[in-house]
Amino acid sequence: MQEKKYEACTIPDQDADFVDNFSARTCASGTATGPAAVHPGGHMPAHGRLHRSVGDGVMQKSGQHAWLIGASSGMGLEFGRLLVRAGWTVTISAREPTRLRDAATEIGATPLCMDVTDRDAVHASAKQVFSKMVPELVMVNAGDYRPMPLEDFDVDLFERLNRVNYLGAVYVLGSVLPMMREHGDGQVLLNASAAGYRGLPHGAPYSAPKAATIHLAEALQPEAARWGIRLRVINPGFVDSRLTAKNSFRMPGLLTAETAARRIMDGLDDKGFEISFPRRLIWPLKLLRCLPYRFFFWFIGRKVLSS
Ligand SMILES: NC(=O)c1ccc[n+]([C@@H]2O[C@H](COP(=O)([O-])OP(=O)(O)OC[C@H]3O[C@@H](n4cnc5c(N)ncnc54)[C@H](OP(=O)(O)O)[C@@H]3O)[C@@H](O)[C@H]2O)c1
Numbered sequence: 001m002q003e004k005k006y007e008a009c010t011i012p013d014q015d016a017d018f019v020d021n022f023s024a025r026t027c028a029s030g031t032a033t034g035p036a037a038v039h040p041g042g043h044m045p046a047h048g049r050l051h052r053s054v055g056d057g058v059m060q061k062s063g064q065h066a067w068l069i070g071a072s073s074g075m076g077l078e079f080g081r082l083l084v085r086a087g088w089t090v091t092i093s094a095r096e097p098t099r100l101r102d103a104a105t106e107i108g109a110t111p112l113c114m115d116v117t118d119r120d121a122v123h124a125s126a127k128q129v130f131s132k133m134v135p136e137l138v139m140v141n142a143g144d145y146r147p148m149p150l151e152d153f154d155v156d157l158f159e160r161l162n163r164v165n166y167l168g169a170v171y172v173l174g175s176v177l178p179m180m181r182e183h184g185d186g187q188v189l190l191n192a193s194a195a196g197y198r199g200l201p202h203g204a205p206y207s208a209p210k211a212a213t214i215h216l217a218e219a220l221q222p223e224a225a226r227w228g229i230r231l232r233v234i235n236p237g238f239v240d241s242r243l244t245a246k247n248s249f250r251m252p253g254l255l256t257a258e259t260a261a262r263r264i265m266d267g268l269d270d271k272g273f274e275i276s277f278p279r280r281l282i283w284p285l286k287l288l289r290c291l292p293y294r295f296f297f298w299f300i301g302r303k304v305l306s307s
Helices: 014-023 074-085 097-107 119-132 155-183 204-226 257-267 279-290 293-305
Strands: 050-053 059-063 065-069 089-093 137-140 187-191 230-236 274-277
Touching: 065 074, 074 089, 074 097, 074 137, 074 257, 089 097, 119 155, 137 155, 155 187, 155 204, 187 204, 204 230, 230 257, 257 274, 274 279
Parallel strands: 065 089, 065 137, 137 187, 187 230, 230 274
Antiparallel strands: 050 059
């Protein structure tokens, strides 16, 4: 199948809008008015956390910024909605400009059109986001999927899914980690998948880059922690979205995107490295991961392939 091209991954006046959306939250009078209010005079505190004077000289934390990449639909959009409701300033990115802009308007976020597989665009966007308001949270959520039985082996599909599901995360990390290091804090969430725990039939083009993303986070986490950055993975089971609409089989433990977003939100302040759900699917999959190959392939042949 031909890869759809997103030549015009910009929203008309995107740069101006991007600036406006942030400056609109700047209080002209110098009195902060909401979670996204910028310091009087438009000056941003170096570490990006926003504080306001409450009159008695006490400085109160008043807002945080999240950049969600791949958030014009599904889990990312619902997670953005929850963050906005909780008082965060949210920037969302994706490729398709109209859907992105509509999604941003719907939840009260700022759109920034970007293709995560375009390395230069990722770097330019990261600079733009960090120069406006340093994000405490960056989520790499862009993803693509298509099932592939062996008889339909498609090298193009492998390349495409590797670019979005793995290299996209590498490009984002390569840009944001050094910028976050300067500020000495922040959290980066990579949305991988429970499909990355072990190879599963019909899923190789998707699960291999997802496994690589989990390894990527595991490998970088200890050093990132020394820079003050929490690098973590999200491993969801099945979630109802545009991606899983391509599945014709029964998906055990299928969650709505809203429920999945709520689980991510609940896990935001956890100390753990991984946010995974739902438990009823995750634990059996984790058990499968521990099985010796002989038993694993027996199980897959009997219970997965023959159904
Ligand atoms: N649904 C599941 O069962 C499930 C399970 C485990 C993990 N996940 C992972 O969760 C993440 C979110 O998936 P979802 O199920 O919520 O699907 P979704 O609704 O299709 O969301 C995917 C988002 O990523 C964007 N995107 C796709 N390719 C992109 C690219 N090259 N550059 C920038 N943005 C891009 C899409 O917008 P555009 O197409 O306009 O760019 C969309 O906003 C994915 O990483 C997926 O692999 C999903």
